[in-house]
Amino acid sequence: MNQRNLNEVDWSKIPAPVDDGATAHLVGMTIPPISLRATDDTMVTLSTLPGRIVVFAYPRTGEPGKIALVDDWDMIPGARGCTPQTCAFRDLFADLKAAGASHVFGLSTQDNVYQTEMASRLHLPFPVLSDEKLELARALRLPTMDVAGLTLIKRLTLVVDDGRITHVFYPVFPPDQNASEVLAWLKENPV
Template identity: 80%
Template sequence: MAQPNLLDVDWSKIPAPADDGGAAHLAGMMLPPVSLRATDDTMVALSALKGRTVVFAYPRTGEPGKIALVDDWDMIPGARGCTPQTCAFRDLYAELKTAGAAHVFGLSTQSTDYQAEMASRLHLPFPVLSDEKLALTRALKLPTMEVAGLTLIKRLALIIDDARIRHVFYPVFPPDQNAGDVLEWLKKNPAKS
């Protein structure tokens, strides 16, 4: 199925993901010393970042007019919505920074080359991290799904304070509201200085 408009989604026709408990263990965990390549061509170790970091993870962004990974992509709970989620974080980026996010990153298991095209096309003000080798995904035991022989991260968002996961948003639905939910949480829970 072609994906002509990745942003125009009727969420009432898309199945919502259930809370399968796949992220229940994450709050309170320290991040492992794993470095990931970012779309700004740097290597980022989330565990080395000081202050508050927001990381939103998603299965896989599509490309306008390209064929979906599988015909029933939209019917896989939690699969559809990566571009709307990413655009919402883009649109609220300045507010997230004002609310205390020192760093904001997207995260998927797609290659940096694939992510770089998307980051450029969507004019993202933040880098996207590639966990193509699943190093961080496995170290944190992030919830995943298998689609067309690929391991994809289930959609979630992490608030990280000095390398410790402080809060987890999971499951996330609808995806385009995740950035707003994160922003509200940041406003209600300021980082400790």
């Protein structure tokens, strides 16, 4: 399938993911001291960042006009919507910061070179972290899916306070509403 417009999605035609309990263990966990390459070419260690951090994870962003990873990508529950989710966090970035997020990060298993191009193309005001080696995903036992020989992180969002996970959004659907849901939660649960 050719991905012409990554932002225009009829969510009623996309299967919603179900809560399989794969994140039940995360609230209260301490983020391990793992450094990940960011699209601003820094190494980020989430466990050392003070304050409230929002980390939204997604399987992989597509490229306009390119062939999808697999023909039935849209029919894999939770696969479609990475670009709309990322753009929603971009559009609400200032509001998320005003609501108490000291940092906002995207997170996927895509390599930093691809993520850097995507961050530039989408004009992201926040860095995206590459967990290409699945170090953070494995340490936190994040839910993953295997597609076309790749292990991808299932879509979720973590709220981290001083290195400890305090809230998890999972499953996330529709993805383009996740940033609004996170913003509402931040306003209802100030630091």
